[in-house]
Amino acid sequence: MKLWAAFLLTAVTVSAADFSTGQAARLVIGQPTFTRQDPNPSDVILGGVSGLAYVNDTLFVCDANRVGASPVNHRVLIYQGLSRMLPAPTAELVYDRRCPVCTGQATLVLGQPDFNKTEWNLSQNGLRTPSAVASDGRVLAVADTDNNRVLIWLSLPTTNNQPADVVVGQPDFKSNLPNNGTGDSRVPGPKTLRGPEGVWIQDGRLFVADTGNDRVLIWNNIPRQNFQPADIVLGQKDFGTGAQIDLAKAPLNPQADTLLSPVSVTSDGQRLYVTDLGYNRVLIWNSIPTRNAQPADVVIGQPDMTSATANNVTKLCEPTGKDEEGKDTYPKMCLATLDFPRYALSDGRRLFVADGGNDRVLIFNRIPTENGAKADVVLGQIAGTINQASDSAYELRRSSADSLRTPMSLAWDGENLYVSDPFNRRVMVFTVADRHLPVTGVRNAASREVYAVGSLTLGGSVKEDDEVTIKIADKEYKYKIVKDDNFQKVIQKLTELINAGEGDPNVLATPNYDLNAIVLTARMAGEAGNEIEISATVSEKAVIAVTASGAKLSGGMDAAKIAPGTIVSIVGDDLAEYSESAPPGADPLPTELAGVQVYFDGIRAPLLYVSPTQINAQVPFEVLDTTSINAYVRTRHKDGRVSITTAIAVPIIRCNPGIFAFDGPDPRRAVAFHASSHASGTVSVDGTAKAGDVATVTIEDREYSYTVQEGDTLESIRDALIELINQDPKVFAFAAGQWTRIRLRARIPGPEGNGIAYSAKASEGAQVIMTPMTPALCCANVEGALVTEDNPALPGETIFVYATGLGLVEPEEARLALETGARYKGPAINKPVEFVSSLAGGKTANVLLAAMVPGEVGVYRVDLELNSDLPTNPFTQLTIAQDVYVSNIVTIPVVNPNPSVP
Structure with missing residues (x-):
């Protein structure tokens, strides 16, 4: 041990504190864990959130959305004194609940009488799908989207369901018609709104993204009377020009002075940012516009002001290769593209963009001054060219601590970026830091990395001028046999070719002379290595043969799960x-x-x-x-x-098991031990218990039989036979820790016990099945001695390894004894809830015991009875597995004293 x-x-x-691509949220607001997705509204549980705002230690959250995320709670929550709810980045946390970083309790609610109600209504204090909120610390504005209005509180609310003071877009608090007062809902005016989804307050001005009218309205002063007209319009030539309601007939006309379904408008005090959803872009005005239809200065997400393609990769991204016709291929997205962006926000130095269609937030460390700029950091994804949150192949990422699904809005408090995540019913809080962890920086300490492997085995005979060709991915390696070559020399030459210079870009080659084989180990860790193709061919009429272990490498797994x-x-x-x-x-x-x-x-x-x-x-x-x-x-x-x-x-x-191994290149040598100083063997008791069946174990010429009784189980049959066998003069028996197996051991230690014959059988027609694993006891060694090349394992021997990551154990007494950080004090005979299997040398190794080790923390002992037909191989590959999760591949030296003759 x-x-x-x-x-x-x-x-x-x-460098200084900043964000890094792929980082996770430090905190989450609105759910008890990152993945819970509780739909029941309260002061601590959020639904399908959208608009956010932060000012003066207060966070405002719109608990509703227009993208189909449920539930829609038709309310705005206010978190006053937020810094008292959220632990500071460097705070020492107290374990007072399941998730101390899952926090936030709203202090006020608008649009509902209490925190449990969720009905929409049309009134002075009612809301229907509020999707944006803004405040300058004195005035509060809410885009009450499906009531076609913006509500204004001229001072910050102090009570639940407090009524608004002013309504914009409607003549009174009881009206909600789109473009009310123009006589035609399709025709806007300076006072009207149609489904506004963005609102902002800056330096005494009110800005509204009038989404349904394809425009942004600016009031040069905060409105103090209902139905007050706007002063400036952007996106349309005048206040009377509106959108084409039938989108199929709407002209696609992206220009510097046009908009299509703008969903947010914000400012950093100097510039204005408009998220132009329909044209898949963010527009930047370098100064606050002062006239109608003033054109934007810079566009993000498109190469120019006249493009509108979602994820415009051919114009904004570097090609990734060529197709069969020689044309450039491109990623699905990159750091310069946008797909239905939802929000843009600047702190005056950086620009944050909620790229909703790509399930991510892009961060530009400097405000872009040129069209089509590339972001520096992406949140919600591990790279700028992939989207794992919406991909069914990545189920674990859908609500993970580092993923987003259609982020809708952003807020910034100087060190924390708040992101609304409607489909996960939460607000994520991303925090800058001085030091950045790799996105897979937490991994199983035993596995570290799980590399895919394969092999090429040579056979036949060696003849001068025969040529061997090995193909790894798209690269070929050829070797022509010369005079006096043998298998060892051919293997050596091929290995040297594959590893020459910087080596093959995909694999590392390792010779295994005992098996006339070359082991290929993927250079990239994890499941990606399983896609590396390998093959081997020989010249015409060659007498040498080369066999690949498969069409691709295999066994690569993710040690970061x-x-x-x-x-x-x-x-x-x-x-x-x-x-x-x-x-x-x-x-x-x-x-x-x-x-x-x-x-x-x-x-x-x-x-x-x-x-x-x-x-x-x-x-x-x-x-x-x-x-x-x-x-x-x-x-x-x-x-x-x-x-x-x-x-x-x-x-x-x-579960995701890892076997402890010595340092070195993978596959690494296992920290494996000989299990017994006594010769041993195993009998498996399987099938079903039927009264009258007779189960027999024979030691040399001594039979021990048990007749199955009514009510017996396989366990009771096993235990009865153990009691009988323990009368034997040469062998004693005990139950294996896994399955209903009988372990047999010689009473005397050392090699003198090797060779004691044993067998097992059941009566004719019996339903109980008795199977001896070997014909005789074997392989006495020194219990606890390391398995080394000087003291190798033998076929049929029982060895043990240590592992971690096998998950919970049973029975209940053992499970209750599991305590984080404490040494295990439960029963020694326990087993993982998830079944453990093993392969050694490509053959099944019987798992006799898999159990949490008493006196250790998080460590399991796994006893393995090796197959009795294993060949000599100093690099016999060994794995354990649970469900679909396979451990790292480790090696043990095995010597067969009686090798089979081909």
Whole structure:
């Protein structure tokens, strides 16, 4: 135990605080976890949110939307004293609930009499699908979209359901007709509105995105009387020109002075930003417009003012390659494209854009001054050219801590960016940080990475001038056999060709001379390696043969998907100022080492080891109720400063096992041990229990039989046979930890017990099935001795490895003994809830035991009985698996003293 434990205690520059691509939200408002999506409205639960505003420590949230996200709660929530609700970025969090970073409790509600009502109404205090909100700290304005009006409170509300003071777009609080007063709902005027979805207040002016009329209206003073006319119109030549209601007939006419369904208007005090949804762009005026139809100066999302294509990749993105006809191919999107953008907001230095159709927020670190500018950072996606949130292949990302689905609005408080996420019923809070974690910076500490592998096996015979061609992806390697070559030399030459120079871009080649094979390991970790194609051919009439393990490499998995209770490694830079390990035997583990704390969903994690580049910690068992959590590192420096990293998302699944292994290139050598100093064997008891059946185990010539009784189970049959076998002079028996198996061991230790014959059978027609795994006890070694090339494993031997990430265990007594950070004190005989299987050398290895280890934190012991027909191979590949999740591939040396003769 001391040897493998050392692996948990040893290890792998950014500028000022800023955002980083793919980072997760640090906080979430409106749900008890990032993924909960509770639809029941209250002062802490949000529905399909849209408009946001922040001013003077107060957050305003429109709990309604027009994009089909449910529920639509027809209300505006106000969070006064927000800083008292949200922990500061560098705060030390207290574990007082399941998710301390899931926070926020509204103090006031508008549009409803209380926090539980959700009916729309038309009145002085009613709302119907409010989709935008704005405040300058004195005045509040709400775009009451489906009532075709904007409501204004001339002072900030102080009571629930407080009535508005002024209405814009209607003559009174009881009217809601589109373009009211013009005599034709299709014809606008200076006083009218049609489905407004954007509102802003800046320096005493009111700005409204009059979405249904394809225009933006500006009041040079905050209206103080109902139905007050606007002073300036943008997007139309005058106040009387309106939109084509039939979109099929609407002319597509993008210009610097036209708009199509603008959904937001904002300003940083100098510039004006309009999100022009229908034309898939954001327009920038370098100064606040002062005349009707004033043209914009800069466009984002399009190469020029006359383009309107959603994700205009051919004009804005770099090509990714060529198609079969030699034409350029492009990504589906890039950092310069937009698809139905919903909101644009600037802090005066940066520009934030909610790119709704691409399920992301783009961040421009400087205000664009040229058309078609590329963003510097993307939130909601891990890169600028993909959308995983709307892809069914990425189910774990749909409501993950780093994903967004049609972000609708933004707000900024100086260090936190608030993003409304309607389909996930939440407001995400992204925070700048000095240090950035990689987006997959939290990974199973045992697996680290799970690389795809394959092999090329040579056979036949070696003849001069035969030529072998190996193809890896699109690259070929040819070798012509020369005089005096043998299999070892051919393997060596081919391996050298593949690894020459910087090496093949896709794989690393490793020779395995014992099997006349070349092992190919993907250079890229994870599931992407499973797409690397491999093949081999030989010249005509050649006598040498080369066989690929498959058409593609296989076995690549994602070590960043984590089961509750897993020991993980967090990799990054400047995580700590010095290294420190948990004290030996610490129980519970400390939650701070070297001034470092790690938070998962705001829960402080138990720590085993901390260094500047790696932290080993345990993911809390408490997060088993979710599919995604966030993680960040808090560091208290020697000079008294406190800093944090950006948060990243950690996908949570039931199980994802990893086997501890020595350092080195993958597949790494397993930290594997010989399981017994006694020769051993196994009998499996399967089938069903039927009264009258007779089950028999024979040791040499001594039979031990049990007649099945009414009410027996496979377990009781097994236990009865164990009691009988334990009368044997040479062998004793006990139950295996997994399945209904009988373990047999020689009474005397050492090789003298090897070779004791045993067998098993059932009476004719019996429903119970008795299966001996080997013909004789074998493979006595020194229990707990490392499996090494000098002391290799034998076919049929039982070895054990240590693993993490196997998830919850049973029975109930064992599950209740699981405590985050504490050494396991439950029963030694336990098993993971998710079944564990294993392959060694391509053959099934019987899992005799998979159990949480008493006295350890998050570590499982897995006992494996190797197949008795394994060939000699110093690099026998070994994996364990649960459900569809396969561990990292590790190797063990195996020597067969009686190899089969081909």
